Structure formats: structure tokens, C-alpha cells
Amino acid sequence: MSTETQITTVEDVPADTTVLVTVRDIDSGEKREAILTELDDGIAGWLNYCQHFTHIALDKGSGAPMRNGEIICANHGAYFESESGLCTHGPCEGAYLEALDVTTENGAVYLSDDDYEFVSEGGIEGDDTDRTSTSNVEF
Structure with missing residues (x-):
């Protein structure tokens, strides 16, 4: 685990929503948001961008529905x-979320993706990008 960075604990990833973290692309230096979600057998990590319009965040700071x-x-x-990132319904059906490799050990969640480094918990600080849409989809 020495080359992997702990980003949170398994206990802190709720079953009914997501945890938001910020990572940095190693090659470009660009900060990106990612989400963690609980699975039956661990934790999955995904970049925090809908595949319909990739500027739209799934988790806007308080957990994705x-x-x-x-x-x-x-x-x-x-x-x-949550397991595969596959879009099963909606305008981007058949597309996949971009994966962020994470591993768990002894109750901790580690970033194990060679393309990213952990920056912080939560969203990108100072990012005032409007990540909403004018869609009229309601739940």
C-alpha cells in the first residue's frame, strides 16, 4: 500500500449516495472530481461527470441520488x-462512466489509479462552474 494514498474509510461511504473527492490527472495536472460508491464487495470509483453532457456533475456536493x-x-x-458504470437508462444509454481505480484494505479506501493523485475530500475548491442543466427531467 505504500504507493497508494488513503482517501477515506469504507465506513464513510454511505450505501444510499456517493462521496465526492478531488483528484489530479498526473499527465495534464488538471483537477477532476470523482465519486465513491459502496458495492456489496467493496467500493467503486468513478469520475463525477454524466456521459450525456460531461460538464454535468452527478454529485453536486451533497451526494448523488x-x-x-x-x-x-x-x-x-x-x-x-454502481458496479460497472454502465448507463442503463436515459439519453446516454450504453455509455460508461470513467472509472477511477480504488482498493480497500483494513477498512480504508485507497486511490490505486496510476493516472491520478488524490488532492482532497469534497469538490474542486474555487470551482464556480455551473454543472447544472436546463433539462426538465424531474423525479
Whole structure:
């Protein structure tokens, strides 16, 4: 585990929503947001961007909505499987979320993706990008 960075604990990843973290792309230096979600056998990591319009965040800072183990884009109504990232319903059906490799050991969640480094818990500080949409999808 010496080359991996602990980003949170398994206990801090709720079953019914997501945890938001910030990572940095090693090659470009660009900060990106990512989400963690609980699975039956561990934790999954995904970049925090809907595949319909990739400037739209799934988790806007208070956890992404989830239903029956799927992450929901509140703007467009897309559903993404927590296990695979596959969009099963909505305007980007068949697309996949971009994975962020994470591992768990002894109750801790580690960033194990060679393309990213951990920056902080929560969203990108000072980012005032509007990540909403004018979609009229409602739940």
C-alpha cells in the first residue's frame, strides 16, 4: 500500500449516495472530481461527470441520488450501474462512466489509479462552474 494514498474509510461511504473527492490527472495536472460508491464487495470509483453532457456533475456536493444500486443524473434522468458504470437508462444509454481505480484494505479506501493523485475530500475548491442543466427531467 505504500504507493497508494488513503482517501477515506469504507465506513464513510454511505450505501444510499456517493462521496465526492478531488483528484489530479498526473499527465495534464488538471483537477477532476470523482465519486465513491459502496458495492456489496467493496467500493467503486468513478469520475463525477454524466456521459450525456460531461460538464454535468452527478454529485453536486451533497451526494448523488441513487436508486436500487444505480447512480442517477438528476439533470437528465440517466441511471448508471454502481458496479460497472454502465448507463442503463436515459439519453446516454450504453455509455460508461470513467472509472477511477480504488482498493480497500483494513477498512480504508485507497486511490490505486496510476493516472491520478488524490488532492482532497469534497469538490474542486474555487470551482464556480455551473454543472447544472436546463433539462426538465424531474423525479
